[in-house]
Structures are given as C-alpha cells and as structure tokens.
Amino acid sequence: MTLTVRRVTYDDQPEYQRLGSEAFGGGPRPVPSRETWESTSNREWAVFDDGALAARLRVYGFTSWFHGGRVPTAGIAGVAVEPERRGNGLVGAMFDAALEEARERGEAISTLFPSAPGIYRRLGYEVIGSFDDVDVPLDRVARTAAPSGVVTRRATTADVEAITAVHAAWAAGQNGPISRAEEPFWTSPEKYVEEYTGITLAVEDGTVVGFASWTRGSGDTPATTVMEVDDLIALTPDAARALWRTLGSFSTVVGTARVATSGSGAGIDPAWLVLPDLSLRRVVEHPYMLRVLDVERALEGAWLAPVAGPVPFAVADTSTRTERRGGADLSHGGADLSGAWTIDVSAGVAHLERDQIDVVDAHHDRPVLTANGLALLYAGAQSARNLRMAGHLEGTEKWDSALTAMFSGRQVHVRDYF
The missing domain is CATH 3.40.630.30 (Gcn5-related N-acetyltransferase (GNAT))
Structure with missing residues (x-):
C-alpha cells in the first residue's frame, strides 16, 4: 500500500x-x-x-x-x-x-462542525459552542411587549448592505461568527433575498437595527405548521421585540418558529431575553470546534480584557505526532503549536513576545496549555481553573486568574453552517 x-x-x-x-x-x-x-x-x-x-x-x-x-x-x-x-x-x-x-x-485558526468530536479532539480541536435549531411556540412569542420607537418593514435587495452592517455590529461583540462581508462563499444580495419568504427589518429613526430572515412553511394548522427562521439579530431590545412580535403575528396559523441560534443558559443570545418566557426546545444541535494554528497571528492585536502586567504561558502540542501506517509515516495535527510566549494586554490590545525556553522546562515558571486547552481559552469557552480540571492546563497557577480574565467578556455565537 x-x-x-x-x-x-x-x-x-x-x-x-x-x-x-x-x-x-x-x-x-x-x-x-x-x-x-x-x-x-x-x-x-x-x-x-x-x-x-x-x-x-x-x-x-x-x-x-x-x-x-x-x-x-x-x-x-x-x-x-x-x-x-x-x-x-x-x-x-x-x-x-x-x-x-x-x-x-x-x-x-481552523474550525469545523464535527460528526464525531472525538476524532478531531485528537488533532487539537475542541468544542467551543454549538449552532442549534430551537423550536419556540409562536403563541407565547406573540405576547412579547410592544417596542418603542421601532417599526418593521420588508427588506429588498437594496437593504442587504444595511443587513450586513447589522450582522457585523452584532458579530464584533461575539467570538465565533463568520464574517459576511465579501466572504467567498457568502451568497449574492439577489439570491439572499430570494431564498426566503421574507426578511423583516427593524428600523429606528431611519436606521436598520435588526433583521429576521424567515420561511413561512406550508399549512395553516398551528399544531403542525412550522416556520423556519435563519436569522434573528437585533442591536437593541426594542428591535428584538419588534422582530419577535412580527413572527408572533403568525400564531393563529403557525404554531412554531424553528430558529437557528446559538448559546444557552447564561450565554443565550440577548435577542431572546426580551421574550416573556424562554419556553424552547432544541431539535438539532451542531457542535462547533476550533483549533489554533498560529499563536502569534491569532493573538497579536486582539482586543482582550486589560490585565496588569505581562503574563507568561506555553503550549505543549501533544496532538502533533507521527505514526507508521500502511508503510507510510503519517504525521497528525498539522501546524505544531508548541512554544512559550509572554502576552501583555495592559492597554487592552494583545502584544506577544516569543520566549526562548524549552516547553519541557516551562512548567516551572508559567502555565502550560495543551492545543485543546488553548482553543477553549482563546474562545472564552472555559476558565483556566476548568482547564486544569480537564487536564488541559498544567504548571504554576500564579497567572490562572489573569488568563481567565483576559479572554473573558465575549460569548461564543455561530450563525452560519458550512
């Protein structure tokens, strides 16, 4: 062979x-x-x-x-x-x-939606969040409080630029969303508008501050009819209320909205927090995994929470290995992340310096992450303490609080499946 x-x-x-x-x-x-x-x-x-x-x-x-x-x-x-x-x-x-x-x-960085996460954990990927389809009863959505100062209207192709700007404003406050600005596989404005029964805009003082893209579905019996909502993104609570109430207006003939969303519990998307209750049911879950490929490129210039003083850390990438199968040497894990750095975010913007230290010796003076632990920390998905419990962080605990603090502040949200 x-x-x-x-x-x-x-x-x-x-x-x-x-x-x-x-x-x-x-x-x-x-x-x-x-x-x-x-x-x-x-x-x-x-x-x-x-x-x-x-x-x-x-x-x-x-x-x-x-x-x-x-x-x-x-x-x-x-x-x-x-x-x-x-x-x-x-x-x-x-x-x-x-x-x-x-x-x-x-x-x-590299990301993927796994069919079996265990396969990719061995390659340094880790689950940082999930992109899910959630069912919410429209009769309850219809009871959402009325918005103040926001009106709704149907979008046209001319509105796609404003829709993209709303998505970008929302996405900049999260970790994980794929940018929709000039991405090679993002659809054309004409095709985007044609894909849906409607795209509803929330407008305040002439400015688009939210949108919902939806497909009506067939039937007029609430018990069996489901509307699909690919996006519901709002930059203000009144924009969210306006969009939800528009969807809720179908409640006499459509019983359920199946909404593509992400986050749960304390990490739920803020647009959901305006609902009178959170009676929802997850029907499809797509875990989302991440692996860091280049520490400097991923972190240099990142807007992290300011922490006083420089923080040393290291990565021991055990996902990179070589095995012999079928007469060939097969190396696993791609780009090796092993190395030691010092990160300074005292001004809120990350600056990295590579330290000339053997990773084997790094345990004595700094925390040492696995490739999986780096992915989870980078995404803000787990604290340093939890990474230690999972076996993805070793070495001194002196900087654990600083590492947790600098990577916190943004939740993981995903809105596009590939």
Missing part, C-alpha cells in the same frame, strides 16, 4: 464526489463543470491509496470574529474516509497537509 496526500485536481472529481455521496447520503452527486470547479476558492485534499482516492476533505477560507477582530480562518468540511480504510490514520494525514497549507496562507 502506497499512500499519497495531495490537493485534489479536476480529474479526481468523479471519485471525490462519489465518496462524498457515499459518506453523507443524498444520492449521487454530479461532477461540476471544469469552469465551475476552477472558479471556486475552496481547497480540496485527498489521500490516495495506490492512486485510488481513499479519503477527502474541503477547506473554506474565510474570516471569523474573535476578540473584536476578523481572524483568517480555515473552515474544514466534507471529511470522509472509505469504510474499508477507516482507522488507518488517513484523517490525520489529510489534516496535517491541509492545516500546514492553511498556516502558510496566514490562516490563524
């Missing part, structure tokens, strides 16, 4: 599409035209066994909002391995090549 990992060419498309159809269902997938395939910015990788395609994945390049800025991101999707070849390290081999290329292209 001779294994080769390389970028997919157009001639590989029949087998690439076949394996995708086999892994994800939905029937045979047509091979795109050469012109269509060459026009995309996606990067496709595969492992070939004696020339036959045995595993595949796709990389989307985009930017994600983290700590007040847009961070270049490698989004991984479409990971599939032929069933006869599973368990032979092929996923790790593909990720090693794809993530190394991503780092060379300046992508500081």
Whole structure:
C-alpha cells in the first residue's frame, strides 16, 4: 500500500464526489463543470491509496470574529474516509497537509462542525459552542411587549448592505461568527433575498437595527405548521421585540418558529431575553470546534480584557505526532503549536513576545496549555481553573486568574453552517 496526500485536481472529481455521496447520503452527486470547479476558492485534499482516492476533505477560507477582530480562518468540511480504510490514520494525514497549507496562507485558526468530536479532539480541536435549531411556540412569542420607537418593514435587495452592517455590529461583540462581508462563499444580495419568504427589518429613526430572515412553511394548522427562521439579530431590545412580535403575528396559523441560534443558559443570545418566557426546545444541535494554528497571528492585536502586567504561558502540542501506517509515516495535527510566549494586554490590545525556553522546562515558571486547552481559552469557552480540571492546563497557577480574565467578556455565537 502506497499512500499519497495531495490537493485534489479536476480529474479526481468523479471519485471525490462519489465518496462524498457515499459518506453523507443524498444520492449521487454530479461532477461540476471544469469552469465551475476552477472558479471556486475552496481547497480540496485527498489521500490516495495506490492512486485510488481513499479519503477527502474541503477547506473554506474565510474570516471569523474573535476578540473584536476578523481572524483568517480555515473552515474544514466534507471529511470522509472509505469504510474499508477507516482507522488507518488517513484523517490525520489529510489534516496535517491541509492545516500546514492553511498556516502558510496566514490562516490563524481552523474550525469545523464535527460528526464525531472525538476524532478531531485528537488533532487539537475542541468544542467551543454549538449552532442549534430551537423550536419556540409562536403563541407565547406573540405576547412579547410592544417596542418603542421601532417599526418593521420588508427588506429588498437594496437593504442587504444595511443587513450586513447589522450582522457585523452584532458579530464584533461575539467570538465565533463568520464574517459576511465579501466572504467567498457568502451568497449574492439577489439570491439572499430570494431564498426566503421574507426578511423583516427593524428600523429606528431611519436606521436598520435588526433583521429576521424567515420561511413561512406550508399549512395553516398551528399544531403542525412550522416556520423556519435563519436569522434573528437585533442591536437593541426594542428591535428584538419588534422582530419577535412580527413572527408572533403568525400564531393563529403557525404554531412554531424553528430558529437557528446559538448559546444557552447564561450565554443565550440577548435577542431572546426580551421574550416573556424562554419556553424552547432544541431539535438539532451542531457542535462547533476550533483549533489554533498560529499563536502569534491569532493573538497579536486582539482586543482582550486589560490585565496588569505581562503574563507568561506555553503550549505543549501533544496532538502533533507521527505514526507508521500502511508503510507510510503519517504525521497528525498539522501546524505544531508548541512554544512559550509572554502576552501583555495592559492597554487592552494583545502584544506577544516569543520566549526562548524549552516547553519541557516551562512548567516551572508559567502555565502550560495543551492545543485543546488553548482553543477553549482563546474562545472564552472555559476558565483556566476548568482547564486544569480537564487536564488541559498544567504548571504554576500564579497567572490562572489573569488568563481567565483576559479572554473573558465575549460569548461564543455561530450563525452560519458550512
């Protein structure tokens, strides 16, 4: 068995599409035209066994909002391995090549929606949040308090720029949202408006301060009719009330709104906090995972909570390893994060300096994170104390409070599935 990992060419498309159809269902997938395939910015990788395609994945390049800025991101999707070849390290081999290329292209982090999180934890990814479909009863939504100073109207193509600005204003306060400004796979304004029954705008003094994109659904019996809401984003409480009340006005013929959202408990999206109660039911959950690819690019210039004085830390990336399978050396985990740094956020903007210290010796004078622990801390998903409980942080506890504080303040929210 001779294994080769390389970028997919157009001639590989029949087998690439076949394996995708086999892994994800939905029937045979047509091979795109050469012109269509060459026009995309996606990067496709595969492992070939004696020339036959045995595993595949796709990389989307985009930017994600983290700590007040847009961070270049490698989004991984479409990971599939032929069933006869599973368990032979092929996923790790593909990720090693794809993530190394991503780092060379300046992508500081990588994210994905896993079908099985355990596979990707071994590669340094960790679950930082979830993108879910939530059912909320419209008869209760209809009882939302009336807004003050906000009116609603239907959006047109001319409003897409204002909608994108609302999304950006919301996303800048979160960790995780994909930017919708000039992203290569984001849809055109015309197609975006045509996709929905309606996009409702919340307008205050002539300015768009919120929007909801919705598909009415079929039927007029509340017990069985479901409306789908892809976005409900509001920058003010009255904008949220106005949007919810518009959806609630369907309650005599539509019983449920199935809303795409993220966060739960204390981390719920603020637009939900204006509802008279939070009677909701999660029907679909999509965990979202993150891995840091480049510590300096991910953190330099990030708007973190100011902490007095410099804070040293290190990363021991045990996800990077090499194993021998099928006569080939397969390195796993992509870009190795191992190293030691000092971070200074006393002015609110992160500045990093790399320290010349062996990671093995770093436990004596600084906290040491695993790659998974760095992902969780970076996203603000777990405190330093919790990372110690999970085995993702070792070394001195002197700077634990500072690390927790500097990465807190923004919740993880996701609004786009890829």
